Amino acid sequence: MANPYLRTAQRAAGTAERIVRSAAKPLRSHGFPYRAPSVPKGVEVPREPSKLGANYDTEWARGPVARAARGLIAEGPLRLLVKGVANPDVVGLDRLHDLSRLDDPPPVIFAPNHHSHVDTALMIRAIPACWRRELVVAAAADYFFDQQWKAVLSALALNAIPIDREVTGRKSSDQFRDLMADGHSLLIYPEGGRSPDGWGQEFKGGAAYLSTRTGAPVVPVFIDGSGAIYGKGMKRPKPGRTKVVFGAPLRPVDGENTRRFNARIEAAVTRLGDEALTDYWTATKRAAQGSSPKLTGPEYNGWRRQWELGEHRKLGAAGLRRRQQRRWPDLG
Amino acid sequence: MPRPGFVLEVDKSTPPILFWRGEGFSLEKLPADRSRVIYPAEPLAGLDDVDGHIRNALLNPVDMDPLPALLHPDMKLTICFDDASLSLPKMRKPDTRQRIIEAVLDLAAAAGVDDIHLIAALGLHRRMHEYELRHVLGDRIFDAFHPRGMLYQHDAEDYENLTVIGETDQGEVLEINTRVAESDLVVYANVNQVAMDGGWKSITTGVASYRCLSYHHNPVTLQNTRSLMDRHKSDLHKSVWRLGKVLQDHGPRIFTVETTINTDAFPSPFDFLSKREWEWNAKDRALYLATQKSLKRTPNRLARKIFHGIESPYATTSVQAGFTPSVHEITLQHVYDQHIVPVEGQTDILTMGIPFISPYNPEGIMNPILVMCMGLGYLFNMYRNKPLVREGGVVIMTHPTYREFNPVHHPSYIDFFDEVLADTTDPVVMSEKWEKKYAEDEWYRHLYRTGNAYHGVHPFYAWYWGAHGQQWAGKVIIVGGDPTAVRQLGFTPASTMDDAFEIASDVVGRSPTISHLHVPGVLVADVV
Numbered sequence: 001m002a003n004p005y006l007r008t009a010q011r012a013a014g015t016a017e018r019i020v021r022s023a024a025k026p027l028r029s030h031g032f033p034y035r036a037p038s039v040p041k042g043v044e045v046p047r048e049p050s051k052l053g054a055n056y057d058t059e060w061a062r063g064p065v066a067r068a069a070r071g072l073i074a075e076g077p078l079r080l081l082v083k084g085v086a087n088p089d090v091v092g093l094d095r096l097h098d099l100s101r102l103d104d105p106p107p108v109i110f111a112p113n114h115h116s117h118v119d120t121a122l123m124i125r126a127i128p129a130c131w132r133r134e135l136v137v138a139a140a141a142d143y144f145f146d147q148q149w150k151a152v153l154s155a156l157a158l159n160a161i162p163i164d165r166e167v168t169g170r171k172s173s174d175q176f177r178d179l180m181a182d183g184h185s186l187l188i189y190p191e192g193g194r195s196p197d198g199w200g201q202e203f204k205g206g207a208a209y210l211s212t213r214t215g216a217p218v219v220p221v222f223i224d225g226s227g228a229i230y231g232k233g234m235k236r237p238k239p240g241r242t243k244v245v246f247g248a249p250l251r252p253v254d255g256e257n258t259r260r261f262n263a264r265i266e267a268a269v270t271r272l273g274d275e276a277l278t279d280y281w282t283a284t285k286r287a288a289q290g291s292s293p294k295l296t297g298p299e300y301n302g303w304r305r306q307w308e309l310g311e312h313r314k315l316g317a318a319g320l321r322r323r324q325q326r327r328w329p330d331l332g
Numbered sequence: 333m334p335r336p337g338f339v340l341e342v343d344k345s346t347p348p349i350l351f352w353r354g355e356g357f358s359l360e361k362l363p364a365d366r367s368r369v370i371y372p373a374e375p376l377a378g379l380d381d382v383d384g385h386i387r388n389a390l391l392n393p394v395d396m397d398p399l400p401a402l403l404h405p406d407m408k409l410t411i412c413f414d415d416a417s418l419s420l421p422k423m424r425k426p427d428t429r430q431r432i433i434e435a436v437l438d439l440a441a442a443a444g445v446d447d448i449h450l451i452a453a454l455g456l457h458r459r460m461h462e463y464e465l466r467h468v469l470g471d472r473i474f475d476a477f478h479p480r481g482m483l484y485q486h487d488a489e490d491y492e493n494l495t496v497i498g499e500t501d502q503g504e505v506l507e508i509n510t511r512v513a514e515s516d517l518v519v520y521a522n523v524n525q526v527a528m529d530g531g532w533k534s535i536t537t538g539v540a541s542y543r544c545l546s547y548h549h550n551p552v553t554l555q556n557t558r559s560l561m562d563r564h565k566s567d568l569h570k571s572v573w574r575l576g577k578v579l580q581d582h583g584p585r586i587f588t589v590e591t592t593i594n595t596d597a598f599p600s601p602f603d604f605l606s607k608r609e610w611e612w613n614a615k616d617r618a619l620y621l622a623t624q625k626s627l628k629r630t631p632n633r634l635a636r637k638i639f640h641g642i643e644s645p646y647a648t649t650s651v652q653a654g655f656t657p658s659v660h661e662i663t664l665q666h667v668y669d670q671h672i673v674p675v676e677g678q679t680d681i682l683t684m685g686i687p688f689i690s691p692y693n694p695e696g697i698m699n700p701i702l703v704m705c706m707g708l709g710y711l712f713n714m715y716r717n718k719p720l721v722r723e724g725g726v727v728i729m730t731h732p733t734y735r736e737f738n739p740v741h742h743p744s745y746i747d748f749f750d751e752v753l754a755d756t757t758d759p760v761v762m763s764e765k766w767e768k769k770y771a772e773d774e775w776y777r778h779l780y781r782t783g784n785a786y787h788g789v790h791p792f793y794a795w796y797w798g799a800h801g802q803q804w805a806g807k808v809i810i811v812g813g814d815p816t817a818v819r820q821l822g823f824t825p826a827s828t829m830d831d832a833f834e835i836a837s838d839v840v841g842r843s844p845t846i847s848h849l850h851v852p853g854v855l856v857a858d859v860v
């Protein structure tokens with residue numbers, strides 16, 4: 001007769017083996033309810049509306065805890081990131097003095113050109129503190145809000161609001177109108193996305209439309225040099241120098257439709273771009289003559305366009321880095 | 333609604349009153365029932381859209397065509413602007429001059445004007461440092477025009493670039509900068525902080541030669557200037573207006589842009605200085621004590637750095653442009669709206685605290701000559717009709733009056749103090765005996781033209797500025813000043829305000845009436 005102790009031990013070992021085998025079994029080999037149920041043939045399941053993309057609810061990101069966290073992010077890692085990667089020279093803030101000196105500065109719409117993911121961080125640091133605290137960022141719904149983790153991170157760190165790139169829908173515009181009525185300012189990229197080739201793109205009418213609808217002034221902004229740091233298609237950032245030039249606030253004049261106002265905003269950013277690469281007087285004269293270099297670059301395509309981009313960048317903040325690296329020969 | 337200025341009759345319940353003492357201040361108890369304090373009006377509300385008002389003024393000028401109609405592509409356009417002596421303390425960026433000039437440049441660009449020069453109208457003041465030009469004009473204008481040689485500072489000793497425009501019926505010769513003289517249009521960008529500024533005075537002194545200035549910057553003219561803040565009773569302004577008429581008839585076309593600012597001079601934490609003493613709350617009192625006690629222990633150099641670092645949150649209260657005399661009349665009305673305080677009758681004594689700054693020491697040391705100039709020149713002249721103190725009365729000032737000079741800005745002041753004041757304090761005598769030597773000194777001329785020094789003759793002008801006050805007052809006492817320096821100025825030193833009243837009793841008796849001009853805050857007492 002076998003030892004009873006040995007039998008007990010054999011049973012215990014068998015149980016343990018079953019548990020381990022069960023735990024090691026891949027999840028996919030478990031059936032329902034560990035997995036989603038299969039759908040019987042001939043039955044149509046109603047689709048739940050997506051909570052991502054343009055439908056993502058960012059209300060939580062404007063609560064006190066998220067605001068406090070965002071303040072810490074802006075003053076800590078974001079500040080270091082911007083300083084270390086982009087080293088911006090911010091000019092033209094004096095043009096906002098009439099608004100910023102008020103006890104309660106009104107909400108404004110910041111409309112910069114867009115070359116890089118660095119732009120948003122740059123703008124958050126460059127915008128005066130009186131607007132920064134209540135700033136919301138219009139971010140492409142199909143890029144920043146397509147996955148849960150990206151949506152949470154964008155909403156928390158940047159106070160981003162999803163917006164459709166192609167059209168400013170009524171829902172989005174109502175949301176922005178309500179936010180601005182609550183005192184939030186808006187950062188929106190009128191180009192709709194980052195530049196694909198280093199040159200600018202034509203402005204879409206979102207900023208002009210929202211300004212007309214809310215009465216908030218549009219502040220044109222030109223960001224120079226960010227495309228060379230982390231432009232579209234670059235695998236990793238290449239630290240350099242940038243320049244952020246703020247322009248005078250623009251308001252739609254009586255009888256001006258959105259299209260014309262949008263053209264005026266684009267012209268203002270174009271002038272600031274010229275000012276960033278040349279000087280104030282040259283840019284002013286060219287703007288008056290209608291001969292400012294276009295943000296969208298030369299008309300021709302192919303290598304010549306890229307070639308000219310290199311020459312263009314040499315004039316700006318990106319060129320400063322190269323000039324500074326020049327070494328003179330030691331002549332003894 | 334800002335409260336107007338008023339006269340407080342001092343009684344036993346009146347708290348001690350604030351007095352400036354250079355880079356510091358003190359609270360002084362004034363005798364009850366025979367003293368009064370003249371308080372300035374609170375700052376008027378500023379314009380909401382300053383740039384919009386500037387544009388509007390350029391497009392709808394007074395007694396002139398709109399600016400765009402005066403601009404054409406092949407013209408010579410010159411833009412002149414006031415130097416760092418305005419405003420005091422310096423205004424927060426953006427400076428009004430920058431806003432005006434940018435608006436003018438926008439129109440000039442639209443008209444295709446290429447030949448533009450920007451000239452700092454220094455007169456005989458020191459050349460501005462680059463950081464001062466950048467502060468006044470902004471980086472955009474500086475970076476665009478200075479490297480091309482299109483932005484520079486007037487040189488009153490560059491006789492190759494000075495042109496005689498004409499002569500008044502009293503023999504005063506108008507000699508101004510050649511570029512200004514040869515321009516098709518001159519735009520002058522003014523900041524009018526007090527009633528003395530602006531009008532024809534800006535351009536006929538700012539871009540003139542020493543010879544031209546000497547016609548009105550002399551003891552006789554300034555002794556008959558009653559006061560600097562009342563153009564119609566000022567011989568200096570009458571002379572300047574005669575020269576302006578010559579410029580109008582024979583010189584380039586002038587388009588003047590004048591702006592007025594309110595009296596909101598001190599930002600936090602110094603904003604308690606502008607409050608009335610009985611309205612100081614616990615925070616103001618704590619700030620006063622902390623500031624006053626720490627300033628007492630602070631080296632002069634550091635204290636000066638702190639005070640000169642102040643950027644005032646002035647607001648622009650009006651903008652007008654066009655024909656110079658017409659524009660100036662409107663400007664004066666706006667200035668008086670802010671500054672005028674009606675006062676009844678004169679008193680035996682006038683007391684005043686002298687601050688750390690005067691128009692001639694932006695970013696510099698308030699030397700003893702400038703203390704005299706600020707007290708008897710500027711503050712004494714803050715009146716219309718008649719002075720606050722009776723003729724032969726006593727003026728009491730509070731200031732440390734240390735014997736310190738800025739050798740870069742005020743080289744000729746040092747020699748003036750040691751050489752000229754040791755000989756005489758009489759402006760008429762010094763002008764006859766010493767002025768020419770200092771005005772024509774090659775070393776001073778070199779420092780004025782190439783460095784950042786005031787013209788060699790400038791300490792004389794600073795002294796003449798107080799000539800009317802000096803002639804009017806029977807005695808001048810400085811409380812808390814370095815006795816040697818105060819005596820060199822021809823004044824009497826006193827250690828405390830009570831001592832000063834005791835010393836004054838020799839002149840005004842045992843129970844004199846007293847007026848105190850409350851500074852900070854700028855006011856013009858309309859004495860009837």
